[in-house]
Amino acid sequence: MSQSTTPAEKPKKRRFYHNLKDAYTMVKRTFGWLGWAMLAIVVVVFGGSILWGITSGHWISYPFLGLMLTTLLCLILLTVLLNPALYQQIDGHPGAVGAVLSRQSRGWIVSDTPAVVTQEKDVVWRAIGRPGVVLISEGPSNRVQKLLDNERRRIKRLAPTVPIHLVQYGHEEGQVPLPKVAKQMRSFKNVLNKREVPMVDRRLATLKPPTAQIPKGIDPNRVRPSKKAMYGRG
Known part of the structure; x- marks a missing residue:
């Protein structure tokens, strides 16, 4: 007896307006006034261009330019x-630094998983670029400094x-807040050339993570915040 099979549904292709909608949803969660600000832009810029077009006799070209300018400003x-909205929403959550590092793809080699994860859920991330190796920690300063030194x-x-x-992410004295982590990485002087960066990465790939029990509630393979959750789809 043959069984009928239904073909698996293909994932819907994402258009640019889907990304805009997700970005708007995420930003509005932090900045609730976003919709009013965009409405004000529409009223002032587009409405002004219509009025200007009517009074000057250019009632087609000026409103068209106003529409383009309104879209650009929004x-x-x-x-x-x-x-800023992304940083505020993930600040303080495990894997926040990983989310920042994932946006620094140009010129940097970053592993999907942390270099160190401890029982207390302290984390050390490793990024390799032309300035060398950057180790960024998540956790209290009195605990992560030893982890950074060991690594x-x-x-x-x-x-x-x-x-x-060595960079400590956090809000204690001497630590770097999340919005400034990427800036801190860019502040280091370039020492390696572009060919040496992957060579260093291959050499450090032989390093095994320190033997430590993975703490409950943290999966090193999923420690970064979900991109769906970031953009309002999770």
Whole structure:
């Protein structure tokens, strides 16, 4: 007896307006006034262009230009607010640094999983770029400093001449807040050339994570916040 099978549904193709809708939803969760700000842009810019077009006799060209300018200003506003909204929503959650690192793909090699995860849910991420190796921690300063120092020693044994920079993410004194993590990475002076960066990555790929029990409630393979949740789809 043959069984009828139904073909699996193909995932719907995402259009640019789907991404705009997701970005708007995410930004509005943090900045509730976003809709009113966009409405004000429409009223002032587009409405003004219509009035100007009527009074000047250019009742087609001026409103068209006003529509284009209105769209551009709304997109600029959404783009400017996107990163601050993202940082505010993931700040303090496990994997927040991983989400920031995933947006620094150009010139950086970043693993999908942390280099170190402890029982207390302290985390150390490793990024490799032209400034060398950057280790970024998540957790209280009194605990993560030892983790950073230990990881630096492990890397030095394999790559003794490569610069290693330590960054603590957090809100304690001496730590770097989430919105400034990427800026801190860019502030380091370039030392390696583009060919040396993947060579260092291959060398450090032989490093095994420190033997430690993975804490309950944290999956090192899923430690980054879901992109669906970031953009209002989760």
